[in-house]
Amino acid sequence: MACETDGGQPAAGQAMLDLNGAMTDVYGVALAAYRGRMLATTPVILALFDGAGGRMLLYRPGCPAVEAPTVPIAYQYLKAVAHSTVAVYELAHHGDALSAGASGVLSGLAEANERALASVDELALDAGDARTAGTVLALNRDFFSRATAGRIAAPRDLAAYARECVPHVVRLMDRAAALQVSHWMTVVEQWRASLGASWTSVHAAVNTLYVTRQKNILFTVLAQFMGEGAIGERLLLFETPEFTTAPERMLDLLARIGADRELGGTFFGHPRVMDVEVLGDAARTAIRGEAGRRGMRPVLPTCAPYDSNQWPWSTDPTGGSAPCMLPALLARDPDEASGDSDDA
Structure with missing residues (x-):
C-alpha cells in the first residue's frame, strides 16, 4: 500500500500536485516583474x-x-433624486404591512426627502434641472402622504406613482449622463493630447x-x-x-x-x-x-x-x-x- 500524506493523497500524487503549486509561486514572481x-x-x-x-x-x-x-457634483445631485424613486418603490413593494422597523425606515426616507426638497433651490443646478428634481421630490412626498397607520399605498397606487415619475426621472438621467460623458470626454481628450504619439500604445x-x-x-x-x-x-x-x-x-x-x-x-x-x-x-x-x-x-x-x-x-x-x-x-x-x- 502506498504511503499517504496528511491530506489523504498518495505521496507520489502529492508530489505531482506540488508541481502546480510551484508553478503558481513562479508565476506570481514573474507577474510582479511584468507589471513593473x-x-x-x-x-x-x-x-x-x-x-x-x-x-x-x-x-x-x-x-x-x-x-x-x-465629475461635477450636479451629477450626483441628479442621480440621488432619480435614485430616491427606487427607494420609494422598494419600500412600498416589499413592505405592504410595515413592521415597526420598516415604519422607521419610511419615516427616515420621508424626512430625507423633505430636506432635499427644501434644499433644491440652494444647489448649483441648472434651472430646468432644479425644476425636474423638485417635481420628483414632490411626487415622493405625495406618495409618502398616502402611507398611513403603518400601511403603504396599494399596488395600483405604486404603479401610478411610477408612471408619473418616469418622464421626470428620464430627464434626470439624460442630464446626469450629459454631465458625466462631457466630463470624461474632455479628460480623455486632454490626456490624448498630452501623450502625443505614445497615445497609440x-x-x-x-x-x-x-x-x-x-x-x-x-x-x-x-x-x-x-x-x-x-x-x-x-x-x-x-x-x-x-x-x-x-x-x-x-x-x-x-x-x-x-x-x-x-x-x-x-x-x-x-x-x-x-x-x-x-x-x-x-x-x-x-x-x-x-x-x-x-x-x-x-x-x-x-x-x-x-x-x-x-x-x-x-x-x-x-x-x-x-x-x-x-x-x-x-x-x-x-x-x-x-x-x-x-x-x-
Missing part, C-alpha cells in the same frame, strides 16, 4: 466605476498616477458590474478615442462582483493579461489565445461529443476569432482573422501565425 516593466514602458489608463460618476487614473511610464478631476482597463457591462459608459468613452481596433487588444473590460475595485487590483489583472499574451504567443502562436480559458477549447469539443451521445443539442457560444474587436463580447465568427479554436490555430503554417504582441 509594463508601468515603466507603457501608458496606462484605469477607469473605475463608483457612485460619483467614475474615477480615471493615468499612469505615464515611470511616473506616479495622476487622477482626473471628479496606451492600454486602458475598465471595471464593470454585471448590469453595466453592455453599455458601460467609461469603456464607451475610451473607445471613442482609442478606436474599435483597440477593443479587446489595448482596451479591456473587467467584469467583477464588486461595486468598486482598487486600482492596484486592476493593475495586477492588466499585467496578468499582458504576461499571458506573451506566453500565448510563444507557446501557441497567437498572443490572445490565453484571453480565454485554454482548456475551454478542449472542453467545448468534449461537451459537443457528450451531448451528441445523449441525443442533446449542444448549447454553445458562437466561436469567434481570438483577435475579435467586438464588445461587450465576441460573437461574430467573421469578426477577426485568427482562428477561434486552439486546434485550428496550431494547424496553421507557422509563417502565417503571428506570435508578436503589441502589449507591453
Whole structure:
C-alpha cells in the first residue's frame, strides 16, 4: 500500500500536485516583474466605476498616477433624486404591512426627502434641472402622504406613482449622463493630447458590474478615442462582483493579461489565445461529443476569432482573422501565425 500524506493523497500524487503549486509561486514572481516593466514602458489608463460618476487614473511610464478631476457634483445631485424613486418603490413593494422597523425606515426616507426638497433651490443646478428634481421630490412626498397607520399605498397606487415619475426621472438621467460623458470626454481628450504619439500604445482597463457591462459608459468613452481596433487588444473590460475595485487590483489583472499574451504567443502562436480559458477549447469539443451521445443539442457560444474587436463580447465568427479554436490555430503554417504582441 502506498504511503499517504496528511491530506489523504498518495505521496507520489502529492508530489505531482506540488508541481502546480510551484508553478503558481513562479508565476506570481514573474507577474510582479511584468507589471513593473509594463508601468515603466507603457501608458496606462484605469477607469473605475463608483457612485460619483467614475474615477480615471493615468499612469505615464515611470511616473506616479495622476487622477482626473471628479465629475461635477450636479451629477450626483441628479442621480440621488432619480435614485430616491427606487427607494420609494422598494419600500412600498416589499413592505405592504410595515413592521415597526420598516415604519422607521419610511419615516427616515420621508424626512430625507423633505430636506432635499427644501434644499433644491440652494444647489448649483441648472434651472430646468432644479425644476425636474423638485417635481420628483414632490411626487415622493405625495406618495409618502398616502402611507398611513403603518400601511403603504396599494399596488395600483405604486404603479401610478411610477408612471408619473418616469418622464421626470428620464430627464434626470439624460442630464446626469450629459454631465458625466462631457466630463470624461474632455479628460480623455486632454490626456490624448498630452501623450502625443505614445497615445497609440496606451492600454486602458475598465471595471464593470454585471448590469453595466453592455453599455458601460467609461469603456464607451475610451473607445471613442482609442478606436474599435483597440477593443479587446489595448482596451479591456473587467467584469467583477464588486461595486468598486482598487486600482492596484486592476493593475495586477492588466499585467496578468499582458504576461499571458506573451506566453500565448510563444507557446501557441497567437498572443490572445490565453484571453480565454485554454482548456475551454478542449472542453467545448468534449461537451459537443457528450451531448451528441445523449441525443442533446449542444448549447454553445458562437466561436469567434481570438483577435475579435467586438464588445461587450465576441460573437461574430467573421469578426477577426485568427482562428477561434486552439486546434485550428496550431494547424496553421507557422509563417502565417503571428506570435508578436503589441502589449507591453
